[in-house]
Amino acid sequence: GAVVSQHPSRVICKSGTSVKIECRSLDFQATTMFWYRQFPKQSLMLMATSNEGSKATYEQGVEKDKFLINHASLTLSTLTVTSAHPEDSSFYICSARAQVNTEAFFGQGTRLTVV
Amino acid sequence: AQSVTQPDIHITVSEGASLELRCNYSYGATPYLFWYVQSPGQGLQLLLKYFSGDTLVQGIKGFEAEFKRSQSSFNLRKPSVHWSDAAEYFCAVQGAAGNKLTFGGGTRVLVKP
DSSP: OOOEEEEOSEEEEOTTOOEEEEEEESSSOOSEEEEEEEOTTSOEEEEEEEETTSOOEEOTTOOTTTEEEEEEETTEEEEEEOSOOGGGOEEEEEEEESSTTSOOEEOOOEEEEEO | OOEEEOOOSEEEEETTSOEEEOOEEEOSSOOEEEEEEEOTTOOOEEEEEEOSSOSEEEOGGGOEEEEEGGGTEEEEEESSOOGGGOEEEEEEEEOSSTTOEEEOOOEEEEEEO
């Protein structure tokens, strides 16, 4: 299957700082990328959907000013957690899809810890 | 709105025994259905998917799933589990609205020696 690379796999940052997570499709062009958040022992919750060249569509309850999503190219999307707080600590996972009505492929996830 | 229910939060099975994980979905049309497996601290690996056609779907690692429209179910099975099958399993449905994936709550599988 297609490969999606997420970086970094783990990051620790101080409260009040911002952290950027990258999601790259390595061997296909991703017209759509999805960002999820997963709390310990829970399921994945969709945060936002981003289409290349367009503004991201955020799910209800997700602060778009806190979780900045950029999808500037067909192979790269970034999630920036701004002014991070300990409650933002979580596992963040991206997925990428080439076309509508096809499957999406997942990155390895990023463990964010805010201290 | 689409939704997915995985009724079993935990399942413990002996190595070599069979495994069945339940998944029920709610969606107005024929959905795209998926099963993923997640090891601790890792991303998701696709086990199998159903888009159309044969309702019995074969996947990787010896898993299979059967789509039953009348029961709105897509249960995952494996005839003989291995210790390495211990993980979290997620069923997901993909609908037409934005093609977003909706995940079930997950089932954690523990394998006894």
